[in-house]
Amino acid sequence: MKINILTENVAGGKFQAEHGLSYLIEIDGEKFLFDTGHTNIFLQNAALFGIDICNDVEIVILSHGHWDHGDGLQYLKNKMLITHPDSFVRRFHKTDNSPVGLSFTKKELLNTFRLTETKEPYQISENLFYLGEIPRKNNFESVTTTFKLENGDDDFILDDSALAAKINNELVIITGCSHSGICNICEHAKNVTKIQKIKAVIGGFHLKTNNRQTSETIQYFKFNNVEKLYPSHCTELPALLAFSNEFDIKQVKTGMTFEF
DSSP, X not given: OEEEEEEOSSOOTTOOOOSSOEEEEEETTEEEXXXXXXXXXXXXXXXXXXXXXXXXXXXXXXXXXXXXXXXXXXXXXXXXXXXXXXXXXXXEETTTOOBOSOSSOHXXXXXXXXXXXXXXXXXXXXXXXXXXXXXXXXXXXXXXXXXXXXXXXXXXXXXXXXXXXXXXTEEEEEESOOTTOHHHHHHHHHHHHTOOOEEEEXXXXXOOSSSHHHHHHHHHHHHTTOOEEEEETTOOHHHHHHHHTTSOOOOOOTTOEEEO
């Protein structure tokens, strides 16, 4: 399996960057697009890889309905889109009421995509799984939120999901933002795939400070003997520093390629 980093917060070499995430995943002889960032930078960076997203990719997976992961969908058409049905709700920051959801409606998207909405896990190819709605089972992740729904209720982003790839009877877990909790995601991936060994985890961990959640997450990865960790996007410096003290992590930049 190969993962090409099309959009990330940090630029690498001649590749552009923005606040967002988009990965091109090659597995089982096919190419899949996981998230799109919020502009067409993912298309420009893909071209530098020699990849034509419009012609080479048939299936797009949206991790959750936030602008920095999905607004780039407006630059695509005539593809299958897999996501949670709650990805299209209107949502806002609590602090200033600014919108944080997608900038288009589900109805508008249906004009250009074949939509597959599911809360249940979905097998995309022989070895790639969309995990669906993530059960929130531990007591240190997804216990507070800075987001709200249109009616003022707390928005815990129930649509937040991830991918799990089976590689030689081990798991590579690919996350968008981990609002549901990266440890919750990993445990659900084990249950869905029936594989217990996690080889690698890459993507946004949504850890902002070196607090209890960060500490518990580090202990979880150590307990599970995860070989490779690539926290990116919404994982901020204090948490990254805590990870770097325990693991040999690498900063994820646009233009990078990871092979498993």
